[in-house]
Amino acid sequence: MYHAPATHSQTTLTTAPPTSHHFDQLPIIDISGLYSPDLPIRLHTAEALGKAAREVGFFYITGHAVSRLMRSHLIEQTRDFFDLPLTEKMRYYIGNSGNLAHRGYVPEGEEVFATGKHDRKEAFDLGFEHSVDDPDVIAGTPMHGLNVWPEQTGFEAAIRTYYQAVFALGQTLLHGFALALGLAEDAFDGFIQNPTSQLRLIHYPFDASASDSPGIGAHTDYECFTILLPTAPGLEVVNGEGKWIDAPPMEDAFIVNIGDLMEIWSGGTFVATAHRVRKVSTERYSFPLFFGCDYHTRVEPLPAFATAETIQKYPALNAGEHLFAQTAQSFGYLKVRLNNGSLKLGHHARPLNSFGPSEHKL
Ligand SMILES: O=C(O)CCC(=O)C(=O)O
Numbered sequence: 001m002y003h004a005p006a007t008h009s010q011t012t013l014t015t016a017p018p019t020s021h022h023f024d025q026l027p028i029i030d031i032s033g034l035y036s037p038d039l040p041i042r043l044h045t046a047e048a049l050g051k052a053a054r055e056v057g058f059f060y061i062t063g064h065a066v067s068r069l070m071r072s073h074l075i076e077q078t079r080d081f082f083d084l085p086l087t088e089k090m091r092y093y094i095g096n097s098g099n100l101a102h103r104g105y106v107p108e109g110e111e112v113f114a115t116g117k118h119d120r121k122e123a124f125d126l127g128f129e130h131s132v133d134d135p136d137v138i139a140g141t142p143m144h145g146l147n148v149w150p151e152q153t154g155f156e157a158a159i160r161t162y163y164q165a166v167f168a169l170g171q172t173l174l175h176g177f178a179l180a181l182g183l184a185e186d187a188f189d190g191f192i193q194n195p196t197s198q199l200r201l202i203h204y205p206f207d208a209s210a211s212d213s214p215g216i217g218a219h220t221d222y223e224c225f226t227i228l229l230p231t232a233p234g235l236e237v238v239n240g241e242g243k244w245i246d247a248p249p250m251e252d253a254f255i256v257n258i259g260d261l262m263e264i265w266s267g268g269t270f271v272a273t274a275h276r277v278r279k280v281s282t283e284r285y286s287f288p289l290f291f292g293c294d295y296h297t298r299v300e301p302l303p304a305f306a307t308a309e310t311i312q313k314y315p316a317l318n319a320g321e322h323l324f325a326q327t328a329q330s331f332g333y334l335k336v337r338l339n340n341g342s343l344k345l346g347h348h349a350r351p352l353n354s355f356g357p358s359e360h361k362l
């Protein structure tokens, strides 16, 4: 279901979860068939993907092409970076990334959500790199530009390699989703020529006092879909009865979840399922790639899914403006600029958490 997004990459859940489907665990889908040169094999795999996207909106994928070595380099480099003293990490502070490129280190307390609470977490944010002569970079369009790279030996190479591999996996999944919706395999490609697609390296530090209390509140992800690699349990997904189902890490698998844009395009055929992160007393790293579309994309139900009902339920929005509006309202350095008038959002920017309280929100 789609609701006004409350944070960058996250939409706070404001109404009851989908009621139609019962599940006690997430489905596991071997996606290797999507890499086949034979269309019938790709279609067969897409069918399983589509069933999971319709009924659960959240699933494990195996049979992908992101190697174990790439994943372990990512984790090692991230661990080494977060182990650095704060003053060193602050050299790469996200608030210093020029031109609203919004890349770099996010210290604890920088991100404050609609509830006013901040999570005990730090992050390092990066994204799709746009060339310096890209018209959007020249125009200063938010979230466009180059990544910030710490001097740490091996960091840039490891993170770049991972980004490229997981982004390519996203493109493969995108084709699978298109087939699953009965569309041409490349139906979405035109929307994803120059996306922002953020990869976040997130560190939830060891917190002995945090036994089973809520961490990141219930939300759906804002973009097309998310490809997540977690290192420890903590993620929970809501089922049709409103029960929270554990989604622990699974060896060699990613967790994929449908985001709001896919739900809008498919007129609700695919569901953006709410999830949250429990505070656990283990140190935890997680790596979501928010597979998004081009900044200027107008997102609305595609013709095959446009009915009076879906058009009313999913009013068109501008993907990038909306994403940035939510980011600007949750990151401290951008809030300062909003407050002093040096940054302005369009008059139609929705406030954080616009739809009021809910039983599933913190
Ligand atoms: O840390 C996780 O496992 C997921 C984080 C998440 O849901 C998000 O950042 O949108």
Ligand SMILES: [Fe+2]
Residues within 6 Å of the ligand: 009, 010, 219, 220, 221, 275
């Ligand atoms: Fe999320």
